[in-house]
Amino acid sequence: MGYELKPLLYDYDALEPYIDKKTMEVHHTKHHKAYVDKLNAALDKYDKLKKKNVGDLIKDLNSVPEEIRIAVKNNGGGHVNHSFFWLILKKDVKPIGEILEAIEKRFGSFDKFKEEFVNAAIGVFGSGWVWLVLNNNELEIMKTANQDSPLSEGKTPILCIDVWEHAYYLKYQNRRNEYVEAFFNIINWDKVNENFKNAI
Ligand code: MN3
Numbered sequence: 202m203g204y205e206l207k208p209l210l211y212d213y214d215a216l217e218p219y220i221d222k223k224t225m226e227v228h229h230t231k232h233h234k235a236y237v238d239k240l241n242a243a244l245d246k247y248d249k250l251k252k253k254n255v256g257d258l259i260k261d262l263n264s265v266p267e268e269i270r271i272a273v274k275n276n277g278g279g280h281v282n283h284s285f286f287w288l289i290l291k292k293d294v295k296p297i298g299e300i301l302e303a304i305e306k307r308f309g310s311f312d313k314f315k316e317e318f319v320n321a322a323i324g325v326f327g328s329g330w331v332w333l334v335l336n337n338n339e340l341e342i343m344k345t346a347n348q349d350s351p352l353s354e355g356k357t358p359i360l361c362i363d364v365w366e367h368a369y370y371l372k373y374q375n376r377r378n379e380y381v382e383a384f385f386n387i388i389n390w391d392k393v394n395e396n397f398k399n400a401i
Contacts, residue, residue: 202251203240203241203244203251204240204241204251204280206229206230206233206234206237209229209287210287210288211290211291213225213229215291215292216292219386219387220290220368220380220383220387221371221372223371224367224369224370227367227371228283228363228367228368232283232367233279233280233283233284235279236275236276236277236278236279236280236283236348237280239272239275239276240272240276240277242272243269243272243273243276244273247269250265250273255280255281255284256352258273259273259277259278259281259350259352259353260352260355274348274349274353275348276348278347278348278349278350278353279348281350281352282348282350282361282363283363285361286361286362286363288389288392289360289361289388289389289396290387291388291391292386292387293386294388294390294391295390296388296390297394298390298394299394299397299398299401300393300394300396300397301390301394303397304333304340307339307340317342318333318362319381319382319385321343321344322362322364322377322381322384323377323378324344325344325346327346328346328364328365329347329364329365330348330349330361330362330363330364331343331344331361332344332345332351332358332359332360332361333358333359333360333361334356334357334358334359335356335357335397335400335401336355336356336357338401341356343356357396357400358396359393359397359400360388360396364377364380364381368380
């Protein structure tokens with residue numbers, strides 16, 4: 202068996218015009234699928250590891266045999282990061298609840314948080330992600346390169362943006378700033394709030 206690519210909980214055009222249908226389709230059925238396939242290939246001879254939750258693999262990479270550790274880090278990371286990302290996307294949801302209060306307390310205001318998050322996302326050099334995580338019960342914004350996950354550093358993801366070019370290039374080409382700005386219209390704050398409440 203191994204790991205599977207789950208269908209999205211919404212249609213590929215659900216995030217239009219902020220993220221276009223074609224980008225979502227290619228991102229999910231090609232890019233995300235490739236991480237799942239390569240993870241399964243890497244774990245081919247490791248039946249016991251295949252039964253683990255992918256997040257648990259990524260949390261404890263040292264327990265993964267050295268000969269497949271990089272492959273699991275990259276492709277397991279790709280799988281867990283994208284699976285998380287799809288769930289925090291939904292159009293036209295307002296920031297609410299405990300997470301909004303915590304953001305305002307931590308960053309001074311929602312706008313200051315947004316500014317810091319946008320700047321971090323624009324500032325990622327090359328491919329990677331920007332995250333809002335809970336680290337020792339404190340919210341923080343962090344960047345990861347490639348498919349690295351905050352889980353490997355013991356931090357709990359609350360929200361994230363994929364800033365690999367494949368996430369935006371068809372519509373925005375090199376204008377990552379426009380994609381990041383548009384992203385703020387498609388954050389599923391209900392889900393983000395749930396992530397936060399589960400983490401504290
Ligand atoms: Mn991606």
